Amino acid sequence: HLDRVLERISSESGIDFAMREHTLRVRPNGSLEGRIYYRGPRNAPNPASVRLDLTRDEQVARPPVVRPIQHLYSDQLPEPATVRCYSLEEVYAEKIRAMGERGRPRDLYDIVFLLDYPGLVDQSELISETLITKCESKGVPVPTLERLQESPHRAELESEWVNMLGHQLPALPPLDHYWGRLPELFRWLDGELEVEPLAPVAGGAGEMVWSPSPAAWSWGSGPALEPVRFAGANRLCIDLGYRGTVCRIEPYSLRVTSDGNLLLYAIRRDNRQLRSYRVDRMQSIEITTEPFTPVRLVEFRQVGPLAAPPTTRRSVGGRGTSSAQPYRVECAVCGKTFARSRPGTRLKAHKDPDGFPCPGRVGYPV
Structure with a gap:
């Protein structure tokens, strides 16, 4: 088969x-x-x-869910392009079980990362029940805070934190920050912690939260905002270069204004003031390893990557203009690159960099 x-x-x-x-x-x-x-x-x-x-x-404790297959390329998958998956509640329970058994850096990162996922805030009872079912099926004890704190895997977790995660993430949050949130996680699982919803940033009139689907990003589509999304989703501060200065901020939201500008809303670390920054005026974005505790709703998706769309502004009595950058496609045979105004990977007859006819007719985005 x-x-x-x-x-x-x-x-x-x-x-x-x-x-x-x-x-x-x-x-x-x-x-x-x-x-x-x-x-x-x-x-x-x-x-x-x-x-x-x-x-x-493997015992599946919750009904599987059907989700679309998402990817970052212009090619369209054949319909229906879906796959049956674990429910997110079962994924979380399975991760907590794995943390109790082996205590690897990725397990700790995932269970704390999912603790901030908005769709799971009110699902602690269901996740706890699923965790018990998964542990019983494996014949292992249900993880508790005390068991994790006394686990012999703690030393290995500390020594392998950078080795196993440092090359996978744009910036690696400190281990102590993640380990320090375990009491919060287990209080939440036990129903002892009531999570109060945070209010979103109060933006200007007519603004809308900008959050494209994970598959909407394409190579060369605009200013790269993936560091902003990653930092916000992981509750990490950013050193933002803006109009000749650098300031440390807590990123909360991207908004589109009524006249087409894309704004980043953030709180400055030095004076705790809420500020908005125009994306097209940003000069640099550097993720730090300094965590922050949100005081407003963080409105970034948990998955990426993310790039800004072409900026379109409306002027009185005029038509909008676009600053879209062209797509670039590299020939899979000769390596020559071509600028495109539209996504696509098919190539016309062309010559290679040495001037000879190239047989390549398919490329890939760069």
């Missing part, structure tokens, strides 16, 4: 799965793990790989 699937994918996408035989291993319980090797449009000399881990004995 796997060979037929790979043949179909290869015929429709051009991805080469034949350069190296895939490896599969069946576990005693019937589960399967392995790797599929492939070479994509960049024709790299060494194959890339996708890891497979198919489990047969």
Whole structure:
């Protein structure tokens, strides 16, 4: 079955799965793990790989949910382009269970990160029940704050915090900040902590919160705001370069004004004043490792990346103008790049950088 699937994918996408035989291993319980090797449009000399881990004995405690497959490229996936997933409540419960068993840096990061997810604020009872079900199915004790604090994995967690997470994140929050929020997490799970909703930033008349879908970002589409989104979602301060000065801020929201400007609302760390900053006037954005405790609703998505849309302004008696940057596509064969006004990866006949005809007709966004 796997060979037929790979043949179909290869015929429709051009991805080469034949350069190296895939490896599969069946576990005693019937589960399967392995790797599929492939070479994509960049024709790299060494194959890339996708890891497979198919489990047969996992107890699913909550009904699966169907979610759209999102990606960052202009190519459209065939309909319906959906996949069955764990519910977010079960993902959270599974992460807490894993933290109790192995205590890896990624587990700690995830369970604290999800603690701030707006859609889970009122789901503590359901997550707690799901956690108990998952632990019973695995035959392991339900994690508690005391067990985590006494865990022998704490020393390994401290030593591996930077090694395991430093290369995965734009800025790595300090371990003490995440470890220090565990009491809050377990009070919330036990129903002892009532989370009071924060009020959003009070913006100007006619402003709207700007928050595109995770798949709306495209290469070269505008000023990169991913550091702002990441910092806000992770409750980290930013050193913002703006009009010749640098100030440290707490990012809270991106708003579109009635005349088409994109504003970042933030609180300055030095004087605690709420300020708005025009995105097109920002000179630099640097994420710090200094955490902040929100005093307003943080209105950034938990997932990225994020880039600003082309700025469109309306003038009295005139038509709007756009400052959109062109898309850039690199030929998968010769490496030559082409500017585009619209997204797309198909290429016309062209010459390579040495002046010879190139057979490449497909590129990838850069």
